[in-house]
Amino acid sequence: MPLDPVLDVAKRLSGRALDPGAIAVDATVGNGHDTLFLARAVGPSGRVYGFDVQEAAIDRTRQRLTTAGVASRVTLIRDGHETMDQHMPPEARGRVATVMFNLGYLPGGDKARITRPATTVAALDQACRYLQPGGVITVVQYVGHEGGAAEAQAVDEWSKALDQTAYQALMYRFINQRNAPPRLLAIGRR
Ligand SMILES: C[S@@+](CC[C@H](N)C(=O)[O-])C[C@H]1O[C@@H](n2cnc3c(N)ncnc32)[C@H](O)[C@@H]1O
Secondary structure (H helix, E strand, C coil): CCCCCHHHHHHHHHHHCCCCCCEEEECCCCCCHHHHHHHHHHCCCCEEEEECCCHHHHHHHHHHHHHHCCHHHEEEECCCHHHHHHHCCHHHCCCEEEEEEECCCCCCCCCCCCCCHHHHHHHHHHHHHHEEEEEEEEEEECCCCCCHHHHHHHHHHHHHCCCCCCEEEEEECCCCCCCCCCEEEEEEEC
């Protein structure tokens, strides 16, 4: 039986933290697959905040959400996830059920517009402050593209330093594949 791809595991872990009415964040909207997943999971009384630096990603995602009839429960923000504090309502602090990161570049888009170590780590720091007890951050990381390995290393160092009495940090990755498959970091707030 093939093992579950990391994208599916990320959705399962994030989905488990979500109830109808929950608040969720998609830190890297891209083509909007995760945003749509979150919007459906939080239901009509929930709220999703989605960040991406590229207009193309925001446009595609808005279209996807509109087609699915869930656009009204999502706030799309064309700005870096490292500006979370500027865009999220202060009352969301400690009340967010899940934050999903899917690092790297926009599939079918500009491969130069990748997520970067310093801004990713800054966003992860902020995401921790929004997470509610029992909440989960998922980070899908790609190490195959230029800059990917350095970013993964920065995220590793950041996660290893998390206070273990407040957070669990767990890595899900292949250890015998040669073609640099994606890996998943999951952070659970106790
Ligand atoms: C791998 S894609 C995300 C895929 C997406 N989750 C999906 O379901 O289609 C990574 C995205 O991160 C975006 N990105 C790059 N730097 C960013 C930043 N500082 N803040 C937010 N998004 C960023 C890119 O524009 C790209 O769309």
